[in-house]
Amino acid sequence: MNSSNEINPIRLEVFKHLFTAIPEEMGAVLRKSSYSPNIKERLDFSCALFDAEASMISQAAHIPVHLGAMPLSVQYSLKEIDLAPGDMVTLNDPYRGGTHLPDITLVAPIFVKDELFGFAANRAHHADVGGMTAGSMPIAQELFQEGLIIPPIKLIEAGEINQGNWNLILANVRTPVERAGDLRAQIAANQRGVQRMQELANQYGIEDLSNYATALLDYTERMTRNLLAEIPNGEYSFADALDDDGISDEPIPIKVSIKIEDHAATVDFNGSAPQQKGSVNAVYAITLSAVYYVFRCLLSADVPNNSGSLRPIQVIAPESSVVNASHPAPVAGGNVETSQRITDVLLGALSQAMPDRIPAASQGTMNNTLIGGIDPRNKRSFTYYETICGGMGARPGKDGASGIHTHMTNTLNTPVEALEFAYPLQVMRYEIREGTGGAGQFKGGNGVYRDIKVLIEAQATQLSERRKTKPYGLEGGEPGSQGVNILIRDSKETELPSKGTFDLKAGDILSVRTPGGGGYGKK
C-alpha cells in the first residue's frame, strides 16, 4: 500500500510516545511486583521492545549496561527456540545472549493474529544464582564456578509455566523464594508489554505499527548520523588499564581507536588485552553497550533509545580478548567493572575530537561489595550486595558531582537504617572523601567512605577497580585519587586488594573508600 512509504512527522512523534510508554509501564509492573531489594529498591533492571528481526524499538531509561545487550538476548531466543504464542524464554548464559549470570533475561514473543510482530523483554539482576559464593560474584576462574548457567529455554509454554525448567532453576539458587517472586514479576512485566503491543496493533493496524517502528529506528539513525557529522573526521585513540584480574597482579590494558568518517564511525578495540583468568572479562554485548551509551549521551534527551543509533557505528572487538571473551572465561566483573573502563577509553578518545563536550574520567568502578554469613537472630543465611558511588569527572564548564553513580550504572544505595534492620551489620561512616577529586580549572567530584562493621563472623567479597590506576584528568586537569579497601581490626588498618574474598571476625570494619573523578582544565 502506498501509505507504507509515507511517514508523517506528526504520527512519528505520537508513536514515539506510544512505544516509549510501554517499556516504562513494564518497568512499573516489574518494580512493584518484584520481591528483592535489588530490583525494588536499587532498580537494577531494564525493559524493552523489539521488532521481529530483534532490533530494539524502544528501551525505558533504566540501566545503561543493559542497552546494547538486550538485542542479543532476543537474537539468541529467536535463533535457538521455536516460539509460539504464549511462550516465554529465559536465559542468562553470557555466551548465548546474556552478560553475567546474575542478570536473568526473559523474552516474550508478541504475536498479532498468529503473526510474529516482535518481542517484549526484560532483564533483572538477581541477588543470587548459585555458584561458589553467596551473591554469585565470586573471584572465579571459570564460568561454571560463577553460578547456574541458563541457555535460552522456555520458562513458559503456551501460557503455562514449564515446571521442569522452573524447578531446575530454583533448585540451584540460595534464595529460591525470593528468586521465584522476582521471576514472577518479570513474567508479569513481559505479559503487560505483549498485551499493550497487541492493543496498539488492534488500534492502528499491524502495518502502520511496523512502519512506524521502522521509521523510529531510521529517525534515531538519522540523529546519530547528524551527531557523527558534527565530529571532525579523523582517528582518535586512547588507552587505559584495569588494575588486575584478581588472580595475578598485572595491569590489563584496554585500547580503542575511533575513526570518524563523515556520517559513520568505526570503533576498534584491537590492542586490548587477551581474556583473563579472573572474572574481569567482558562479553561482546557489554562492549557494545558501552559504545551505545557513550554515543547516546551525546544525543539530545528525547531521541528514543533504539537500535538505530548503532547502525552507523561499526564495533570491532578482537575475539577471546578482555572486551570480547570466549567460553568458558569467567565474566562476573566484566559487566560491573570492565564496562566502566571501556567507557573511559571511549570518552578519552572522543575528548580529542570534541573537548568541549566530554567529561574527565569518573570513578571508573562500581565498588561491588558483598557480605554474607548467618544472621544469629533467625539462624538464616543472608547476602548483602551493594555498588558504591564515587566521584564524577569534571566537565567542561562544571565541577564533577561528588558521591554519585556514573556511566554504566545508576542503582540506588541501601539506606543505612534499612541495612541495619535487615542484616547483622552496622554502617559506621558514610561520607564524602574530601580532596579525592582531581584538581583543575574544574574539579573532579569526590569519592566516598562507606565503613561497614560486621557484628558476627562473615565473609566479604570485594570486586573493585581504580585501586592502582587513577581516573584521568583532561585538558591539563589532574587525575582523581584512587580508591582503597581497608580492613580495620582491633583499630589497626590493613589494606585489602581490589578484588578478593576475605574472612571477617565480629567487630571488623570493612572500609570501602571510593575514587574521585578527574579534573578538567589547567588550574
Place this chain on the structure above:
Amino acid sequence: MRIGIDIGGTFTDFVVHNPETGSITTFKAPSTPSDPAKAMLEGLERVDGTAHRQLIHGSTVATNALLERKGTKTALITTKGFRDVLQIGRQNRPSLYDFFEDPSEPLIPKELRLEVNERVNADGEIQQALDIKELDEVAQLLDAEDVNSIAVSLLFSFLYPGHEQAIADFLREKGFFVSASNEILPQFREYERTSTTAVNAYVSPVMDKYIGKLQKELPHDDLSIMQSNGGSISPLEARKNAVRCIVSGPAGGVVGAQSVGLQAGFDRLITFDMGGTSTDVGLVDKQFQLTNEAEVGGLPIHIPIIDIHTVGSGGGSIARVDAGGALQVGPESAGADPGPACYGKGRLPTVTDANLVLGRLLPGNFLGGEMKLDKQRAIDAINSTAQALGLDPYQTALGVIEIANAHMARALRVISVERGYDPENFTLVSFGGAGGLHASALARNLGIPQVLVPPQAATLSALGMLMADVIKDYTKTVMLPGNTSIREIEALLQPLVETGQNNLSDQGIENANDMIIERYLDMRYEGQSFELRIPFGDDFIKDFHNAHKDSYGYANHEAEIEIVNLYVRAIGKVKQPELPRSTEKSPDSNSAILQEQDIIFADGTKRVPIYDAQLLKAGNQLTGPALVVRPDTTILLEDQDQASIDPFGNLIIKVPQ
C-alpha cells in the same frame, strides 16, 4: 461564612459559602507575588466583615520558598559520620544519558551540616550516649553563622527519640527554630527523613512570618491552612510544620474535583488540570489517593501527600521541528509572558495557537473578553513550523494538538493504568483554563466513557479548600514481626490515636461524631523494600496477603511478614456545603447558541454551534461537534459526543467508545 482562598501564580481565587442562604459565590483577584497577603486581604474586603468568617487558605508561599531557594538559612545536626547523607542522597544521578545534569543541591551546605557523637542501634538501644555539653560549641557556631533554623536528624531517632529531643530542647531554649525528625517524620530511611525535616526547617520560618502577618491583619476571623494531604490544619501547626503545605494548591484541586464529582453521583474520578505550562493529573477511587514518596524540586518529601502526577504540557507548550524531522511539543513553554504567539508578544507557535488556528477558540471571548487574541499572529507562527515540516498549517495545528494529547495521555495512564485502575470505570473531571479543549479527545484515547466539566472549573482548588476536612497524619516505624499480638499493636497505636484526638479538639472539633480515627499498618514480606498500607483490624494478616495479591499478582503465605510502620489518620469532619442545585429540566439548548463557526477536525472542516455556557440550563442536551464557551475556559465536544447539563450546572459529556 466559610471562605476558601487559593493564591496561585496569576490569580487569587475566592469561593464563599453562606450557610444561611446556602449560596456559593466565587471571584478572582490578580495575585500580588511580591506580597501574596495583599491580594488576599483586598479580596476579603469584598466579603461581609461583620459575619463570623472561617477562612481556609492555601498559598504557594512555602512552595515558592523551596523552588526558588528563598527559604531561611538552615543548619543540620546529625549523627557523627553521616553529615553527607543529605548530599549523597540515594547516590543516583537524575538523568541517565546526560553528562551535564546534576542532582539538586542540598538545602543545607556542608559547612552548616554539623555532627554530634552519639549512636542508637537498630534495636533502639543507646550505643554511645550523647554528651549535651558538645552542643555549647555548636550553638556558638550557629550564632556566629547567623543561623536560626535547625534541622535535627539522628540515626534511628524514631526508635529512640531521646537524643534528638535533648538537642531540640537545648536549642529551643536558646531561641532557635528547631525541626526534629522524630516530630516531622518518625520513619526509617535516613535520607528521606532528613530531607523532609530539612525542607521543613528551610520553609517554616517563611511561612511563620506570612501566617503571623495574616493573623495580625485578620484578628476576628478563624483561619485554617490547607495541607498537601487534602485536609486543613491550624495556623499554629502550619507555622511549625510548613512542609505539610508544600503542594496545597494542586491538592485543593483534587479535593474540589472529588466533592463536585461525589455530589453529582460519580465516585471514581480521574482529575485533569491543564494550565499554561503544565498539567496535573490525579485519581479518586471514592477517596483521593495519597503517596508517601513525593519529590518537589528534586528533594524527597515523604509525608503523605495527594498523589498527583505532573507533566510539562500545557496551553503554552511550544511546537518545534527537531533535527530528525519530527514535530516536538514542549516541554519548553511560552508561559504567561511572552505567552502564546496570539497573545501578541511572542512569535513561537504553541498549543493555544494551534487551537485558535483550528477555530476552537473565539478571539474576542478569551478570559471573558478581557484579552483579545491575534489570530493572524497564531497562523503565522504555525505556518513557520508547517513549512519546516512540509505540511499545510491546518495539518500542522492538528498535529500539535495530537502530540500534546499524546503527552497528557501518558500522564493519565501513569496515574490510572500503571496504578492498576481501568480508565473504563472512571469519569474524567476537567478543570484549569486549557483542559476543556482536550478532555473529550483524551477520554476517547484512554477509553474513559465520560467527562465532567464543573461550573467552578477555574476556581476548583479554592472550592476544594472550602470543602476540606481537618486531617492530621501520624506515623511511626516499629519494625515488628507479623505475629505480634493484636493487643500489643493496639497498645502501640494508642498514643498516636490520643495525640490525634487531642489535636482535633484543639482545632475546634469537639463532637466525637465528627472525629474519624483511621488506623493502618504498613506491612511487607521480610526482605521486601516496599510496604503496603493495610487498615488495622483482626484479620490484618489475611488482609495483607490479599492486598499483596491484588496489587502485585501473588501472595506468599510461607514468607515471614514485617509490620514496618504504624499510621494513624485523624479526620475532623467539616460539614460540606451543598452545591446549589437547579430544578429546571428543559432539554432544548437552542436558546444558548451564540453563533455558528467553522472548526477544523482531522476528518475535515465542520460548521458547529457555539454555546454560551452562562445561558445553558439544567437538563439541556447538546450534541457534538460543538463548542461551549465560558468566561474562563472553552470546551470542545467532538463528533458524536452527547452532552447534558446536570442540576449542578456540570457539563457531562458522554464519549462514544
